[in-house]
Amino acid sequence: MTESPNRQGAVIGVDIGGTKVAVGLVDPRGRILRQLRRPMAANSGPEAALEAVTAAISSLSSQSESSSAPPRGIGICAPGPLDPVTGMVINPPNLPCWRNFPLASRVADVYRVPVKLDNDANAAALAETRWGAARGYRYVFYATVGTGIGTGIVFDGRIYHGRTGAAGEGGHVSIDYNGPVCSCGKKGCIEVLAAGPAIGARARAKLSEDRSRHSTILDLAKGNIDAVTSELVGQAHAAGDPLAREILQETVGLLSAWLGNIVDLLDPNVVVMGGGVAAMLQPFFGQIKDRLPSWCVNPRVSEIPLLIAHYGADAGIAGGAALCSDVLA
Amino acid sequence: MTESPNRQGAVIGVDIGGTKVAVGLVDPRGRILRQLRRPMAANSGPEAALEAVTAAISSLSSQSESSSAPPRGIGICAPGPLDPVTGMVINPPNLPCWRNFPLASRVADVYRVPVKLDNDANAAALAETRWGAARGYRYVFYATVGTGIGTGIVFDGRIYHGRTGAAGEGGHVSIDYNGPVCSCGKKGCIEVLAAGPAIGARARAKLSEDRSRHSTILDLAKGNIDAVTSELVGQAHAAGDPLAREILQETVGLLSAWLGNIVDLLDPNVVVMGGGVAAMLQPFFGQIKDRLPSWCVNPRVSEIPLLIAHYGADAGIAGGAALCSDVLA
Structure with missing residues (x-):
């Protein structure tokens, strides 16, 4: 008998790329319960780009609301360079929208949960270690x-x-x-x-x-x-x-x-x-x-x-979630 | 005013090479109080080679005896490959005397103090970090x-x-x-x-x-x-x-x-x-x-x-001592 997904302790993993934002609800065992993709506004201004990210997160959250507790945290992975300590996006070539942008704290302001940020490969490495x-x-x-x-x-x-x-x-x-x-x-x-x-x-x-x-x-x-x-x-x-x-x-x-x-x-x-x-x-x-x-x-x-x-195309979502689980653990 | 050397907490650092054994008494601030060199019996049998090492250590200890407490530990650095966890010398090209030889435990048997073993570069890195x-x-x-x-x-x-x-x-x-x-x-x-x-x-x-x-x-x-x-x-x-x-x-x-x-x-x-x-x-x-x-x-x-x-030619002695201080810290 496989265990049923644990929505109770789920977190949101966010994978930001040059063209898309993928978001997923991930349970404490690293299973992706639900996910969706939205276009990324990488070439617009910093606020519009932030809105593209929060729109995707809110959309996922509203789908989940009826059946589950609110997510306990949000983990974001994005192309570098970025500062994982301060949660700042520095100057990624693929994300001209953001230069020294405090992405983690801005997302935390919206959802009032802990938010972590790291680069894609680091996050995916952590997801493989934790669950893969x-x-x-x-x-x-x-x-x-x-x-x-x-x-x-x-x-x-x-x-x-x-x-x-x-x-x-x-x-x-x-x-x-x-x-x-x-x-x-x-x-x-x-x-x-x-x-x-x-x-x-x-x-x-x-x-x-x-x-x-x-x-x-x-x-x-x-x-x-x-x-x-x-x-x-x-x-x-x-x-x-x-x-x-x-x-x-x-x-x-x-x-x-x-x-x-x-x-x-x-x-x-x-x-x-x-x-x-x-x-x-x-x-x-x-x-x-x-x-x-x-x-x-x-x-x-x-x-x-x-x-x-273990994670293929979902490495970013799982990676984001792993960053966040790390905080909550 | 410079502090006087602290013989009380001194340890012995041993630097084994293909041709020589250098041993030194090192205080808790990384100062080499006394040192000497002896020829290494790298091409003899394992027991004769061990004796070359213990002869050098004993010679240093007897010089120190009158004025100080016995050393609290011995740290040895040698060319690799070796196993720092088990204290075994595996098969260094420069030390044909030893093949899978439990150097750390054999030296510990003689002096009844903790003995640590690591390779030269690791030991020197630790000495630079601790004192250099x-x-x-x-x-x-x-x-x-x-x-x-x-x-x-x-x-x-x-x-x-x-x-x-x-x-x-x-x-x-x-x-x-x-x-x-x-x-x-x-x-x-x-x-x-x-x-x-x-x-x-x-x-x-x-x-x-x-x-x-x-x-x-x-x-x-x-x-x-x-x-x-x-x-x-x-x-x-x-x-x-x-x-x-x-x-x-x-x-x-x-x-x-x-x-x-x-x-x-x-x-x-x-x-x-x-x-x-x-x-x-x-x-x-x-x-x-x-x-x-x-x-x-x-x-x-x-x-x-x-x-x-910081350490030049004495990097091996300081390195050996640093390995050992690590244990005693």
Whole structure:
């Protein structure tokens, strides 16, 4: 018999992105009871953007009202940079609406409950630790690999923030100081080498190099090299395409070198990977494990589990809720 | 008025290397009251090697006996790999005498006081945090740059060990996954790129490339390129040699890229560097600080102090003592 959801202690998780706000009611066991999405007003003024967020929260709350107690808190995750201590959004490129905006306190003013704010990857790392794949592990390294690479570090059940909340930016660890320039300005970050856009670019380069080579990737792109994306590489790999396999294996090699650095610094109890590219690479997790010993001085790296994230597209909602549960615990 | 040394609460710090054992009596404020060195029997059997260590400790204790209480504990640092939890030496390349040897408990059996064991860099990081340059800082990253690069992470006054004690191996963070092979087997570790031997090799390569170029480095090596070492590069730089400056600036560039990775992961409150090469590079610390922002996404990296270690050649003795003070605190 599965337990019935516990609406009594539910909290609201809010996931703010450049185009949408997703909100969900999450019970103390990390189950998302109800959720909805609204457009985000990322390019409007700060107050209009705040209203887009509160409209989504209020809409979810009104749906829930009849059957449950009011939520005990609200946790928000958003793209950084932001300050998790003060709850200020600093200057995220994806959210031009807010510059040094006290988002947490403004939302708290509206709903009169505790409100916590953190970046997406940190929040998702905490959700995985509390309720997901990393549950029960002491030192957790989490990475979401998609259009970018975001990472979060959780020690003893708490996000490791470092001095100013800027810790855990593993996506911008460089493994090639002479390498291609990342959107952040550094050279050779794992993000510029192995995230979705890099996989797409690698595929386009290989297809351009040898136009006589047949590949399902090109079939899926209807013969248009410029239309090739990492998603199509993933689909082609699932259909058994050798070129797609080659591209994903190269990506696996890069991620192994990077994870080796992480393990040598942090010696975590578990590594969890989420996001669209991680899902695509899941068939290669065994290969990453096999390669890690050659990228680590840690003599016991093979004992560290490499797991796929429990939360998929709902990582933001669960992450927001985890931030908040942390406060209430 | 300076306080007089406090022999009452003194502990013994032991620094075991491949060729020597250094032992010192260290007071609760981190002052080394007395020290001595003995040859290490690294290539003999495990019991003879243990005797080399206890002979040094006993010799120090007998010198101290008349004037002080017996030491309250013994802290030992040694090259890794070792297990700080069980106090076992696992299989250090520099100490073939010991394979899975329970060093801490064997020494405790002799002296009947608490004995702690950790690797050199971790121990030195703790000594800097407790008594040295990193005193008062919450999240500390320490690196000793010499013939190798060892690092230690201290959070909230305690060494961060990770899952198995293998954390903090920052010297083997790779910044060039296609780079030269390190002694550890990984490619492009900062150790193989920027430690003393790399500086010597870089100088020899540049001198071989352009034999018409005059350099004080070559003068110091009496014209013999093969005799060029990092020490001579340092001496030549101190004498104003432009080639030496060029070589050290390249090293600074590599260390900046590496420290950028560390800061983006850990966002420490302070970075402390010790060891012979760090001392040689101290005039360039301002340049490292200037370069770090281009190697970090951390928007406030410029606020993080980069400091030279307080303990020089005595880092091992102080480190051993710090391990032990930790137990007694």
